[in-house]
Amino acid sequence: MSTPHIDVEQVELANTAYYDAIERGDFETLTSLWLTPSDVGVDEQYHDPADTGVISCVHPGWPVLTGRGEVLRSYALIMANTDYIQFFLTDVHVSVTGDTALVTCTENILSGGPAPEGAGEPGPLVGQLVVATNVFRRTSDGWKLWSHHASPVLAETDGDEGDDTPA
């Protein structure tokens, strides 16, 4: 059993590693950060009625994606259509209970698509205010992502000090 401080620190690092992998377009690292059923002791040949360790993902405005195939394909698609993406994380909150950690954070996103055909310059940069709930599971290989749910912030009461007043 590790101490609470170390748990929180390690979960924060796993959370940052997730966003870093997307920023770098590093699909291999991203893949390694997601939980597999075998990470939690399930034989993948076995039909498991509890779907132990089965991952899910919701991108902003998207329906739910379930299982490694759907989830990882979505990131390949996003990476192929993103020339530049940067996440400025704020309001990171971690709650660790047993072997599960819940992270909520605000993703202040700056991104740009590929250059339009024939144009020499990349597409315009777009800012987005998104909030995420990321669920991590403790494994012998570190904390792995079990679920990511991100959604656009459509309205806020007022525009306090943050630069993130949505439209």
Next chain:
Amino acid sequence: MSTPHIDVEQVELANTAYYDAIERGDFETLTSLWLTPSDVGVDEQYHDPADTGVISCVHPGWPVLTGRGEVLRSYALIMANTDYIQFFLTDVHVSVTGDTALVTCTENILSGGPAPEGAGEPGPLVGQLVVATNVFRRTSDGWKLWSHHASPVLAETDGDEGDDTPA
């Protein structure tokens, strides 16, 4: 240790109980369905660096709410401003790992606000397509909600029944 089938069934019942409580505007039952730190053995007087059992909630288009105070106030506000709400749940998927359960579902919502002032009739009904990730924790008093994240589905390729291929 309970069997996987029974776990899944009980988690589904807890998930349904959550939506039923909102439909009925039953704030007391709703409150009882959310996890408290003491449910997971944390003395609430103790400053816990891991924020064990601290709940969080994201309503569609909202920023993150953290802790019982913020979360429960938001439901009181929603209930006060909703005369009628009904959830038709589809695509319910449960993944149980140890003492944590992850539920994803599509909330097909039909809702109506209170009557405009002076009008005898309730406000018009509005349909909404929302997806949710609900995280439950096993306690001695049953499965309790640790996190709810709901977000609007903003784009779908076509309107086939519940098959959710994103744009």
